[in-house]
Amino acid sequence: MVPPSKRDPSMDADLNEADQLEVLLNKDGFKTWGFVIYRCTYLNNSDWEKFIARFLGAVPDYLEFYSGLDLLDTFAPTVLEDPSFEGATIATLREHFKQWAKASLKEEQGVAEDYYARTGAMESILSAPEEFEDEAGFVRMVHAEWQPEVLDEEDIANGDVSEPEEPLEGCTEHDVGWMNMRWSIIELPGFHKLRDIDDWQAYYARPPAIGDIL
Template sequence: MVPMTRNLLFRPQTLTFSVWNLKFSTRQSAIPLTGIKRPSLKRQDFTQEYQIQRMTSDHSASLHEKALAALARLRSGDQPRNPSERTPDRSSTSNTADRLEKALNEAGFQSWGFPIYRCTYRSDSDWAEFLRRYRWHVADSLKHVNGLDLLESFKITVFENQALFEAMGNNCYSGVSPDMLVFANVEAARYRFCLFIDEESLQSVLQAPLEDCFNKNAFVNMLNGWWKVESLNDHDPEDLEDDELEAIRLELNSHDPIEGYTVKDVGWMKVALCGAGLEGFSKMGEHGEWDRYYERPSEICHYL
């Protein structure tokens, strides 16, 4: 178990929880986003068949059989490189459970899953049903990759404080201290991102059919704990022409205000329910994925 002490520091319109005394491996965590694509073998068929015919020119029955077997394997497709123990017909890099397990081991973590902030308190039964459905979707995703063994290390950590979180709503910003994570060359989704559930997102999940994972209306809110608002101070005037600075100034004010922010990235986005579990956690552990998948509210990110 990773030693950890978490302190909650509450500030006006800002929720910060810092992670201290973490011990990490110094090895780089890398979770490939996609499986290995194998090139088509059609162009190689003629060459391989010609070579096999040369091998069988002595009419040796045993050699001929071996050559035909080799050609059959060639035409049926390659066997996966480093096959997954969970799904032997696929490589381990194309199995999300394998990639997640590898990343957890390399980073020294023993649990996974986004922390959840409860920001609605109208109904305890609705909240319990939301958590049940969320866990069901995570388990269903693991089942498809034969990874139900990882359900034991999946932790739903819920933060509840009606007086604070309900009043703050979407302003329930969470800042996770990145210091130790950066030092360890690891960006861990569990300590960088969290989910916050308001009444709108709660009802969107409850109103969707349970087994409809790809329902476009069911979503949760994902928050980037390392976010800070972009400003002109992030750009060096000496490196830019006047017209370039003006273009940046216009870009920073080109969107309708969300909680007073007119920049594109306001630090949180709506994520489809199916993207807030196994796949989303695996992807968001990689550097730069927030920028890649970010959708400004009220759009919903359906691609995690």
């Protein structure tokens, strides 16, 4: 029998996003939570500030719904800004994130440097008017551990090769290692549901489609 949520007894614990996030933090030994956000556009500071306010402002609403506002005390997303990120490829951002993660895990989270969190980097954009932003607005979410598929001679000989799809940054595989994800659900549901490659594949939508976490 599933125990009730300690935050909201009317809800099962495994359905309470705040409870599940707390379990995840305790399991990983993390002190804070939140994705790493890469700023990849520098044309308009006002638009960027507006986006960040909307993006991070969605988190309290989710936490309040799950009676989990206590978790705001440990919500600490990282925003990385550098003009050199302007126009950077996904591969460049992924490599930068890997190096950043190795250096910061011990300092920020108090865990070993060889621990590798299955998180991602995001290139964010404003893509819809405010009244439609929740349906159409999205961020670009990157899987930090993705690698291109390597086929061996047996696969090729047996014809176990997928049909190539339209190239995205030169990649013709179905899973290109990044996806557009509805922005408002990234931080809370996304942080604990997109944990490993199986989770990624369960929610993956090849761009230009916009993925969702249901």
